[in-house]
Amino acid sequence: MQDVLRRKNYSLNTQQSYMHMFTLFLKYMYPQPMHTINSSIIKEYHTKLVTQDHKSISFQNQSINAIKFYLEKVLKQPSEHYDFERPKKPKRLPSVLSTKQILDLLDATTNLKHKAILTLIYSAGLRISECVNLQIKDIDSDTMRIWVRNGKGQKDRITLLSVDALFLLRNYYKHYTPKKWLFEGVKGKQYSASSIRSVFNKSKRIAKITMPATVHTLRHSFATHLLENGTNLRYIQKLLGHNSSKTTEIYTHVASDMLTNIKSPFDLIKK
Structure with a gap:
């Protein structure tokens, strides 16, 4: 399975996740032989993940992806062999730092390399994996663009x-x-x-930011602040590398400046 993941150029993180999830499934299967895997066994396993192990929806989805990969890409089985429903993710709004909190966070980061890392993640809307994968040649100062190569879904994109x-x-x-x-x-x-997560958490603590936030919150904040400053949602979608505009539209729910600038029709008709 790992050889197939490598040949298909899956990221190292995805390889490790799939192998870990599939290993757990194999432990559940033991001592049944591999060729007996079917939809019924898979459903039983994921029912156990929910009812007994109390695993998160994200964990369940990763497990399903790993098993689907094995059946479809390794064994070359058709889709009906793993026809089962995926758990639905609850719709939660992303956490977003204010512009002041962003500045406080960066001011609290005194190490030059650490400050450069957090600044770039926020200013370009990068995922943490995209930041660590950046090479010097990806910084294009002539056109003021950053080339993000092999991002999520193995896609390349350009950002600010x-x-x-x-x-x-x-x-x-x-x-x-x-x-x-x-x-x-x-x-x-x-x-x-x-290491980047450790840097972020330390700076967050020094800046006395108490709200729940992770490195990925910088990316959410990038998108939200662009929206608040009037950037078209379609352009934000491109900068973030989202396939669907629906993924990007979630930021309209957390862009507080846009909400405060909307006037009630009652206020308008009184003038």
Whole structure:
């Protein structure tokens, strides 16, 4: 299974997730042979995940994806062999930091490399995996664009390169002189996602930001602040790399400035 994942150029994170989820399923199957896998067994397993193990919807979906991959891509079985319903995700609004909180967070980040990382994630709306995968050649200062290669779904896209972020990156480059990856860790290897999470949590604590927030909140904040400043939702969709506009439309529910600028028709008819 792992060989097929590699040949199909799945990201390392996806490979690890699929292998972990499928291994758990195999443990449930044991000692039944692999060729006996069918929809009934899969349904029983996922019922157990919900009723006994109390696994999250995200966990269940990852498990389903892994099993589907094995059946469809490895065994080449048709879809009717794994015809079962997926759990629906609850619709929750994303957490968003205010512009002041963003500035407080960055001010609390004193290390130059750490500040450059968090600034770039916010200013370009990057996923954490996209940030660690950036290479020096992906920063195009001539056109003020960032090339995001092999993003979610193995898609390439272009996003914004902020003028202030570029100034910070140039200062960072002079001090750290990375060779290949834009942000390098030990022995020139890619900076790790776990290190970025640690940096974010430390700066969040120093900035006294008490609301629930993760590194991904910076991406949500990027999209929301663009919307509040009048950027067309279609352009935001492109910058984020969303396939569907419905995914991007969730930010209309958290763009507080847009809501406060909407006048009630009652106020309008009184004038």
